[in-house]
Amino acid sequence: MHYSLDHIRTFHAVAKYGSLLAASRHLGLTQPTVGRHIDLLEETLGLSLFIRGREGMRLTEKGADLVTTAGELMGNATEFERLATGLEEKIGGVVRLSANQIFGTLLLPGIIAGFMREYPEIEIEIDVSNEVSNLLQRDADIAIRLFRPAQNDLVARKVTELPMGLFAHEDYLARHPAPKSIDDLRHHVLLGQDRNPSLIGAYRAARLELATTDFAFRCDNDVAEINAVRAGIGIGPLHVGMAKNWPSVIQVLPELPIHTFELWLACHADVRHNKRIRLVMDYLAAKLRTPYQKSLT
CATH class of the missing domain: 3.40.190.10 (Periplasmic binding protein-like II)
Known part of the structure; x- marks a missing residue:
């Protein structure tokens, strides 16, 4: 059998209100649509659900047997919709x-x-x-x-x-004049990663070939590396936006394309x-x- 919940809803409304017109007004459908729903449901079930007359739609005996079940089904559908709406509105x-x-x-x-x-x-x-x-x-x-x-x-x-840049603490730069070219970086204390090769690749893209041993301070923990820059150990990479929160940390070689x-x-x-x-x-x-x-x- 193939019928929809809409057909059962229409059946229940016609049984409750007693006419196609009254049911159509309640459901917000046209009267022909309501009539078509009833016809399709009767055809699918192989049952006559209503006796049609001048006084409206009167349930047959078999139709009356189905009304209670249809009402329970509509109540469950309403509860389902209410619960679904509540779940959507609930944000906890x-x-x-x-x-x-x-x-x-x-x-x-x-x-x-x-x-x-x-x-x-x-x-x-x-x-x-x-x-x-x-x-x-x-x-x-x-x-x-x-x-x-x-x-x-x-x-x-x-x-x-998020653009990246090279930064150093002002205390470090007071001891070591800021580099003026990419080659000057070789004469500075560079902060890098231990086993992760990604930073070496970033330097290579900026035209500076380095090996792990060129980093005097090495750590694969990003936060420790950031704090090493802030502690004045040497020059290392930071997010440009992040470094703005630390006035004592200064960007060096700002034109150097590290990575974005x-x-x-x-x-x-x-x-x-x-x-x-x-x-x-x-x-x-x-x-x-x-x-x-x-x-x-």
């Missing part, structure tokens, strides 16, 4: 974020503090790791990434671009219409477009 719950060391440690706590003051009913979890979270397996609800996600089942939003990252927010396509997740994504996007505003220490 948990949202899990995934971010790398820099964002998860230095940036997100300051942003999330403001968000949770505005939406105290939402709980936030942050997974801080430079490993890429698997949104397809729901390791996180929202991921902050420095590259465009490629999976088809993900929804991604580009937020902004794209900042993306991503979530699984199945949850993009979830009101709670939309709120968090919209809030993050707004704050990350003007990053690092009084949110770092």
